[in-house]
Amino acid sequence: MKYMVMECHKSFAIVLDEDGNFLKVANLRYQVGQTVYDVIEMNTSDNEETIPKVINLRKLAYAVAAMAACFSLFLISNFLLYSKPYASMYLTINPSVRIDVDKEDRVKNIEGENEDGKALIDGYRFQNKTLDAVLDELLDKSVEMGYLTTGKTIRIRFDTKDDVWRMSHEEAISSHIRNHLQDQFEVEIIKPDDSDASESALEQSNTIVIPVTPTFEETGLHPTNRDNDEYSDDANENIDDDADDSPDDDVPDVGTDDDSDDIDGTNHESNNPDDRNDDSTFDEHIDNRDDNEDDDERNQNPVSSESRPPANDDGQSDYSAEANPQPQTSLDADSNYGDN
Amino acid sequence: MQTEHRIIQQVIAAKSDSLAADDLIQSYIPFILAEASKTIGKKCTDADDEFSIGMIAFHEAILGFSREKGAFLPYASTLIKNRIIDFHRKERRHLGLISLQESEDEESDTLLDRIADPENTIEERINLHATQQEIEELSKVMADFGVSFVDVADNAPKQERTMEACKLAIRYAIEHPQLLDDLLQSKKLPLAALVNGSMVERKTLERHRKYILVMLLIQTNGYEIIRGHLQHSLKSRTDTMSMQCRNGGNRE
Secondary structure, eight states: OEEOOOOOSSSSSEEEEESOOEEEEESOOOOOOOSSSSSOOOOOOHHHHHHHHHHHHHHHHHHHHHHHHHHHHHHHHHHHHHHHHOOEEEEEEEEEEEEETTTTSSEEEEEEEEEHHHHHTOOOTTTOHHHHHHHHHHHHHHHHSSSSSOOEEEEEEEEOOOOOHHHHHHHHHHHHHHHHHHOSEEEEEEEEEETTTOHHHHOOTTTOOOHHHHHHHHOOOOHHHHHHHHOOOHEEEEEHHEEEEEEOOOOOHHHHHHHHHHHHHHHHHHHHHHHHHHSSSSHHHHHHHHHHHHHHHEEEHHHHHHHTTOOOHHHHHHHHHHHSHHHHHHHHHHHHHOOO | OOOHHHHHHHHHHHHHHHHHHHHHHTTTHHHHHHHHHHHHOOOOTTTTTHHHHHHHHHHHHHHHHOGGOOOOOHHHHHHHHHHHHHHHHHHHGGSOOOTTOSSSSSSSHHHHHHHHGGSHHHHHHHHHHHHHHHHHHHHHHHHHTTOOHHHHHHSSSHHHHHHHHHHHHHHHHHOHHHHHHHHHHHHHHOHHHHHHHHHHOOOHHHHTTHHHHHHHHHHHHOOOHHHHHHHHHEEEEEEEEHHHHHHHHOOO
16 A cells, blocks of 8 residues: 655654545654655554454454354263263063163164074164163064063163162063063063172072062962061071972072072081191192082081981081081091091 | 643643644653663664654554543553554564665675665656645645645544545546536535535535545646545446445445
């Protein structure tokens, strides 16, 4: 831009630019009539008023942009949070199916865990359906395809980190399935391994079923058992009953029975070497334990026969072996060791 | 206290009068030099660009001063400092360039001496002289109308849209030379005719009547050089542009 200097004052000059504007500029030793190119324009009050307006507009634009960004971030994070599978449910009849759900119980994905499971979900559309609806339809479909017949057991297992969620859903889903199938089938809830780890019985087998009381009451398979549970909580009587109607016995009770044996057995074995010899080497320990197992089995009967009437079963003998004849068995073990 | 009061009065008076401001600046030249020297870190003389910038900053301080916002001199000192810093920032862009005055060694010619200088010919000097005469004559005629260049600079439209509206009126006058003759004879701006002819609101033209007056005077005979300088702005507009401008002017 060219500027023609029109008037010069000490502190400023007035120039005329090519667009017909008269400007006050810094007088860099200008001369009237001179044509100059770079001028330092004076900020008049009018200019100063316009500048803040521009800045405010820009600030407003930034603020709006920032707010929009925050809002979209919020939306995206929300979307991700809710669309992410939150828990998995394993439904096992014979076809085994994994159902992934989000926090709102919407089904996100279904996968067959075995061949039958894949066949079951083949062509099934789960999109935008709730867990309950999908379960109903899958169960109906498995009845249709002949997988689910009367007397079969439906196993469900939940895999999630949220214990509260699992607790509430185990009850709700099992009762929902029962309602849906009019109680024709047994529903088992399989808890994850890490819960109730203190009980060695569970560590023994993962697939063992916890004798949840509602299961018994609702399936109503064992009226006698239920009565006994109500009348007495004593372990001895329970075990006696179990021994009596052993042919009808169902899986859970047999399991606990075995386990109680195991518990006692391990105690028995582990007690003996500790009492016996502190100076023996580890290898000897192992050897002794192997030997002692046989010895114990042999010894148990005589001991129990001594202290108890012969009619008593195994459980009783274990209790007595723990309490009373320990010194005796250890003596026996010592003598055996000496013989070897 | 007494002196401070006087300076405030002077500043307030200088706000509306550019020539009074000039006088005030004249008496504060030592202050401006001192502030400029502080900012550039070396002694500032009145031959330096920084001095001119300091003066214009002082002028801005006079215009921007308000009694409520505090003392004047600290405000002026801040403005001077900021302006000079701004100027240096702008100048830094040219750091990579070499100076025309520079020479390879002391004796040899400078770059300026060796290249042909088209602006420094005698012709240019004559041109400059002619321009000066034109401007002098114009300011005399303007004085007859009671208008100075300072007034015009203060009165010139700042907004682009207003500027376009004024130009519409000016262009209408150029197309009707009779109006210009009337202007010179009656010493009155034919506002009514301009409003009717250009469809620009009367208020807009009235507010910038001094500016329009000077622009019309420039269009009368005898100011070929200034007109040549402005030619670019008034003739490059197409009709469609002017239509748009007219709409804008009406809305205002």
